[in-house]
Amino acid sequence: MTISFITELPVLSILIFLPAIAVLFVPFLPSNHAVRWFTFSILMIDFLIATLLLVSFDNSTAQMQFVESRSWVPSLGISYKLGIDGVSVLFLFLTALLGWICVLASWNAIAKRLKEFMACLLAIQSLMLGVFCALDLFLFYVFWEAMLVPMYLIIGIWGGNNRIYAAFKFFLYTLAGSLLFLVGILVLYFEGGRTFDILALMDISYELNLQKWVFVSFLIAFAVKVPMVPMHTWLPDAHVQAPTAGSIILAGVLLKMGAYGFIRFSLPILPDASHYFAELMQILSAVAIVYGGLLALAQKDIKKLIAYSSISHMGFITLGLFTFTSNGITGAVLQMFNHGITTGALFLFIGLVYERTHSRDIPAYGGMIKAMPLYGIFLSIFLLASMAVPGTNGFVGEILVLSGTFGVNNWAASAGVLGALIAAAYLLGLYRQMLLGPIRIPGAAKVWDLNKRELCCALPLLIFVFWFGLYPKPFLNILRPTLTNLLEQTLGAGL
Amino acid sequence: MNGLPVESTTIDLAAVAQSVLATGPEIIIIIGACAALMLSLVPHQRQNQLLSALCVLMIILAATMSYFLGDYPQTAYADMFVIDDFSTYFKMILYLGTALTVLMSGQYLIKEAVVQGEYYALLLFALVGTMIMVSATDLLLIYIGLELQALSIYVLTGFLKANTRSNEASLKYIIVGAFSSAIMLYGMSLFYGLTGTTNLNEMKTALLTLEMSDPMLILATLFMLVGLLFKVGAVPFHMWVPDIYEGAPSPITAFMSVAPKAAAFAVIIRIFMQDLALLQPIWVLNMAGIAVLTMALGSFVALVQKNIKRMLAYSSIAHAGFLMLGLVAGSKEGISSMMLYLLIYTFMTLGIFAIIILLNKGVLLSEPIEDFSGLAKNHAGLAFMSLLFLFSLAGIPPTGGFFAKFYVLTALVDQGYIVLAVIAVLLSAVAAWFYIRIIMLMYMEPATGSAKIHITLPILTVLLIATAGTLMAGLFPSWFLEFAAGSLR
Numbered sequence: 015m016t017i018s019f020i021t022e023l024p025v026l027s028i029l030i031f032l033p034a035i036a037v038l039f040v041p042f043l044p045s046n047h048a049v050r051w052f053t054f055s056i057l058m059i060d061f062l063i064a065t066l067l068l069v070s071f072d073n074s075t076a077q078m079q080f081v082e083s084r085s086w087v088p089s090l091g092i093s094y095k096l097g098i099d100g101v102s103v104l105f106l107f108l109t110a111l112l113g114w115i116c117v118l119a120s121w122n123a124i125a126k127r128l129k130e131f132m133a134c135l136l137a138i139q140s141l142m143l144g145v146f147c148a149l150d151l152f153l154f155y156v157f158w159e160a161m162l163v164p165m166y167l168i169i170g171i172w173g174g175n176n177r178i179y180a181a182f183k184f185f186l187y188t189l190a191g192s193l194l195f196l197v198g199i200l201v202l203y204f205e206g207g208r209t210f211d212i213l214a215l216m217d218i219s220y221e222l223n224l225q226k227w228v229f230v231s232f233l234i235a236f237a238v239k240v241p242m243v244p245m246h247t248w249l250p251d252a253h254v255q256a257p258t259a260g261s262i263i264l265a266g267v268l269l270k271m272g273a274y275g276f277i278r279f280s281l282p283i284l285p286d287a288s289h290y291f292a293e294l295m296q297i298l299s300a301v302a303i304v305y306g307g308l309l310a311l312a313q314k315d316i317k318k319l320i321a322y323s324s325i326s327h328m329g330f331i332t333l334g335l336f337t338f339t340s341n342g343i344t345g346a347v348l349q350m351f352n353h354g355i356t357t358g359a360l361f362l363f364i365g366l367v368y369e370r371t372h373s374r375d376i377p378a379y380g381g382m383i384k385a386m387p388l389y390g391i392f393l394s395i396f397l398l399a400s401m402a403v404p405g406t407n408g409f410v411g412e413i414l415v416l417s418g419t420f421g422v423n424n425w426a427a428s429a430g431v432l433g434a435l436i437a438a439a440y441l442l443g444l445y446r447q448m449l450l451g452p453i454r455i456p457g458a459a460k461v462w463d464l465n466k467r468e469l470c471c472a473l474p475l476l477i478f479v480f481w482f483g484l485y486p487k488p489f490l491n492i493l494r495p496t497l498t499n500l501l502e503q504t505l506g507a508g509l
Numbered sequence: 510m511n512g513l514p515v516e517s518t519t520i521d522l523a524a525v526a527q528s529v530l531a532t533g534p535e536i537i538i539i540i541g542a543c544a545a546l547m548l549s550l551v552p553h554q555r556q557n558q559l560l561s562a563l564c565v566l567m568i569i570l571a572a573t574m575s576y577f578l579g580d581y582p583q584t585a586y587a588d589m590f591v592i593d594d595f596s597t598y599f600k601m602i603l604y605l606g607t608a609l610t611v612l613m614s615g616q617y618l619i620k621e622a623v624v625q626g627e628y629y630a631l632l633l634f635a636l637v638g639t640m641i642m643v644s645a646t647d648l649l650l651i652y653i654g655l656e657l658q659a660l661s662i663y664v665l666t667g668f669l670k671a672n673t674r675s676n677e678a679s680l681k682y683i684i685v686g687a688f689s690s691a692i693m694l695y696g697m698s699l700f701y702g703l704t705g706t707t708n709l710n711e712m713k714t715a716l717l718t719l720e721m722s723d724p725m726l727i728l729a730t731l732f733m734l735v736g737l738l739f740k741v742g743a744v745p746f747h748m749w750v751p752d753i754y755e756g757a758p759s760p761i762t763a764f765m766s767v768a769p770k771a772a773a774f775a776v777i778i779r780i781f782m783q784d785l786a787l788l789q790p791i792w793v794l795n796m797a798g799i800a801v802l803t804m805a806l807g808s809f810v811a812l813v814q815k816n817i818k819r820m821l822a823y824s825s826i827a828h829a830g831f832l833m834l835g836l837v838a839g840s841k842e843g844i845s846s847m848m849l850y851l852l853i854y855t856f857m858t859l860g861i862f863a864i865i866i867l868l869n870k871g872v873l874l875s876e877p878i879e880d881f882s883g884l885a886k887n888h889a890g891l892a893f894m895s896l897l898f899l900f901s902l903a904g905i906p907p908t909g910g911f912f913a914k915f916y917v918l919t920a921l922v923d924q925g926y927i928v929l930a931v932i933a934v935l936l937s938a939v940a941a942w943f944y945i946r947i948i949m950l951m952y953m954e955p956a957t958g959s960a961k962i963h964i965t966l967p968i969l970t971v972l973l974i975a976t977a978g979t980l981m982a983g984l985f986p987s988w989f990l991e992f993a994a995g996s997l998r
Binding site for chain 2: 086181196200
């Protein structure tokens with residue numbers, strides 16, 4: 015289905031800059047209530063635009079669509095170039111979806127300096143959408159790096175007790191990673207005949223030695239973002255300290271950017287180096303899956319548990335990508351989307367209960383399914399999805415990744431299976447301790463079941479859990495041409 | 510100057526007139542300085558405002574004249590002085606820096622209770638000195654400009670008479686300044702001995718006959734370079750920077766970190782990259798080492814500073830190191846990246862100093878970093894501007910500071926100095942730490958002191974110009990880039 019008017023408008027620019035422009039109005043809004051509704055409606059409009067893009071996306075081609083190109087710094091060959099393919103359109107949609115959910119999740123949770131908080135949410139939304147649309151490396155880098163600023167503020171101002179340490183660590187880790195990425199970009203730029211155009215860079219075949227160095231510089235940036243073991247230590251701190259909306263954005267979108275970087279740059283631009291490092295990446299991924307899972311098993315703090323489970327789940331994604339099989343890569347991309355939905359939902363639900371009880375201590379809870387039945391049901395479904403039970407979204411992604419890995423690297427695949435088992439152990443453990451047994455509520459706080467606003471956040475996520483679990487075909491159709499093309503690019507070169 | 514006796518008998522009036530015209534902007538500023546001195550003798554209630562208005566007016570006049578003169582390159586005073594796009598570009602930076610300094614001085618002088626006309630006159634004299642530095646093509650004239658600038662700043666540094674730190678800073682600056690000038694002069698005299706001229710153009714041809722491995726030439730080059738590196742605060746000639754930055758009145762610190770530095774870099778570029786580019790093999794490796802050391806020391810030592818001005822002193826050392834990378838790259842792109850960097854640096858540095866002046870609690874108090882605590886709570890706008898300047902200093906997009914660093918790195922990678930680029934980016938990650946720390950104080954800590962912040966129109970103008978410059982350079986870098994690159998022949 016194509017809708018003609020949207021191809022004529024600079025729709026990606028509108029999508030990206032709508033929230034950024036909205037930031038300018040936030041300081042002048044009269045009341046906190048107005049700020050909430052304003053932010054919500056802006057992000058809702060953004061979501062509708064993203065939906066429109068998804069619906070009118072032409073899934074018969076691997077070409078970039080909705081391309082916009084303007085010169086920006088002509089003397090350096092930098093242009094303002096945007097465009098989306100099957101992978102980016104999916105993540106635009108995910109980002110836009112989580113955007114308004116974050117506003118709803120912070121409706122009452124953010125008590126102080128609401129205006130600044132909503133401004134940060136709008137700004138980060140803009141920048142994240144920009145990352146997924148950018149087709150110019152310089153532009154990409156600007157979005158990628160600028161994103162740190164609002165996220166730093168979100169963690170550092172509205173976070174938990176140890177928020178300042180966590181914010182610092184988050185900022186410096188990611189900054190150090192991305193600065194080397196910048197040098198890598200410059201090397202590609204000069205070796206590729208002074209262009210930052212990502213599509214043009216994909217057509218250049220660099221010599222292997224150069225590819226290796228650039229790959230490493232990219233790897234550090236992406237591995238910090240994903241995060242891959244051993245660059246993961248910022249994540250638990252950041253997640254635990256961040257406010258709910260911050261955690262949702264971190265888990266839902268920011269972590270995906272590392273994997274997106276592999277898909278957009280490492281695999282197509284540096285195919286030979288990707289093959290060269292494939293085994294290392296598979297091993298690192300397998301380690302992340304098992305090690306993250308084992309760490310999660312030992313946690314007593316709900317947020318920490320989910321944070322470590324993220325590391326484990328992100329391991330599946332990098333594992334799938336570096337198998338260079340159709341199943342592996344497709345599974346990885348689906349897993350990226352699913353992890354955004356499921357883990358986003360889990361952080362949302364931790365936030366909801368934390369708002370009521372102000373405790374994240376797992377042993378302090380018990381029988382919550384009796385105290386808050388609706389909440390209990392939703393949470394159990396999301397836990398099951400995170401566990402990759404058949405019928406939920408998690409299953410589709412993980413099974414594809416594993417089927418892609420068997421035959422390529424059996425050890426890594428076995429580690430993946432083991433990781434899935436460990437995931438079942440810690441998630442079911444969480445389920446048992448928190449939801450079952452006699453009712454225990456930390457601090458004897460008053461709890462109430464989900465209200466309408468909270469249901470509005472939870473329902474769309476639930477829908478996607480089952481939609482992906484039972485009928486992923488429409489999404490697979492969108493992805494297929496892009497991923498086939500990606501696979502050709504990575505396999506076609508060199509080997 | 511061989512035919513001196515013959516030529517001096519007939520004075521070419523047209524050439525003199527042309528020379529005078531070419532130095533019109535300098536003359537305007539000197540007239541302004543004298544007028545400021547005289548005006549300061551007339552007691553008047555609004556003397557402070559009148560003086561700063563006069564200074565800004567004169568600077569605008571001079572800038573306009575420079576703008577129209579800059580259209581065509583011309584030499585003056587028997588080839589000692591030149592007006593070209595390069596010098597005009599730097600003069601624009603100097604005008605900008607000085608005008609903003611004047612605008613932010615008024616409030617500070619009232620707060621510190623040292624309102625005096627000499628302040629403005631000296632500031633203008635310092636400006637003339639730096640202007641002469643960027644236009645001079647003769648070692649002697651360069652030296653005169655340098656000394657004029659330095660002498661004015663010595664006095665300005667000690668302007669807070671009742672403040673021992675200010676006095677101490679002034680004295681230290683005089684001693685160190687004299688020392689570095691002496692080294693430089695020695696280098697210049699060696700050059701004169703080797704080439705028989707002080708004129709850069711003639712020296713350029715004379716150099717062709719010299720061996721590059723001549724130890725005397727190496728010594729001369731290094732001495733002259735060391736003298737200039739003193740002025741920009743490069744390691745190991747940086748010791749004076751923190752003490753003097755801390756002790757000087759804040760607007761003068763702001764001025765020092767912009768104008769003399771830009772002028773010194775202009776001189777370095779003119780001497781070592783353009784006229785005497787032949788000398789490059791002698792210094793390029795040293796320069797790379799010095800640049801790395803400067804960045805490293807500046808970044809690491811800034812981490813532990815408790816006084817905001819000291820911290821910015823080390824930050825300015827780190828920035829000087831980054832700038833020197835442009836010299837190492839040596840290409841045309843390297844030079845224009847330095848020029849762009851200096852312009853953007855002017856915006857962000859003066860912006861953050863304007864904030865420091867606003868936060869100043871009054872007579873005889875130092876400026877601890879904690880002054881920034883909780884700024885976001887009571888003054889959201891100011892806090893946001895500081896956030897912008899600090900992220901720009903740290904080099905985070907989409908601010909101008911990012912593009913400035915990016916462009917230097919581009920020039921560096923282009924010349925194949927990839928390892929240097931990697932070191933530079935890692936050190937700027939270290940440097941990011943202390944800028945972020947101030948942002949943390951502003952946004953994440955409760956307010957401590959209750960500094961009464963009173964924003965006047967001039968300082969608001971400074972803030973708005975600095976904000977606009979910092980943001981525009983990040984969002985639309987090509988305007989600034991064309992301006993800088995276009996100023997290179």
